[in-house]
Amino acid sequence: MADYTENPIVAPTKHSDWYARASSALADAGYRRGSVRLAVLELLDNQPCALSAVEIEEALRHRAPAPKAASRASIYRILDELEALGLLARLEVGQGIVRFEAARESGHHHHLICDHCGTLIPFRDEELERTIHQVSQRVALNVSEHEVVLHGACSDCTS
Ligand SMILES: [Zn+2]
Ligand SMILES: [Zn+2]
Structure with a gap:
């Protein structure tokens, strides 16, 4: 060994x-x-x-x-x-x-942030990606990247 x-x-x-x-x-x-x-x-x-x-x-x-x-x-x-x-x-x-x-390029994900304790949780969602892709086709911007951050209170901070 x-x-x-x-x-x-x-x-x-x-x-x-x-x-x-x-x-x-x-x-x-x-x-x-x-x-x-x-x-x-x-x-x-x-x-x-x-x-x-x-x-x-x-x-x-x-x-x-x-x-x-x-x-x-x-x-x-x-x-x-x-x-x-x-x-x-x-x-x-x-x-x-x-x-x-x-x-x-790989491992693309988004983030959940607890505004109380600062905890950061990564998440992925295929449906969200598809929606963002569709929206990107419709907007007046040549979209190169995107990021989504959801703010709130994590389970520790709500219990
Ligand atoms: Zn928290
Ligand atoms: Zn991350």
Whole structure:
């Protein structure tokens, strides 16, 4: 059995197309393959939905090995770089909190946000997608993307 504890850097993580696209876009833009930058990419690559900068900072702190200098400022800077390169989708979830997720072609989904506790729940709905597609044909816009956010109170906050 393989033992990865000796060298946790080569953990058996599978990278997606998004990860490959993101790392080459960063390289093309002249950014170094810094450990924090790669750790942020890897983390976002393995998320089903969006994270805030604070959550990213927390998650990186609990990782082994902890990248050096993973300050919130450096995480914000990396998120800005990735967003400017069109690699991240930004989600304003209220109360001034912004969350980020990998902008991928696959895994398209929408979001439910609890305005009381800030919980974010991803959802998919084929009928909604069909409807949006039909509406897109009728409007005076060459629609390239869409996002749907439903606000309310989650089950914890209504009980
Ligand atoms: Zn999401
Ligand atoms: Zn809630």
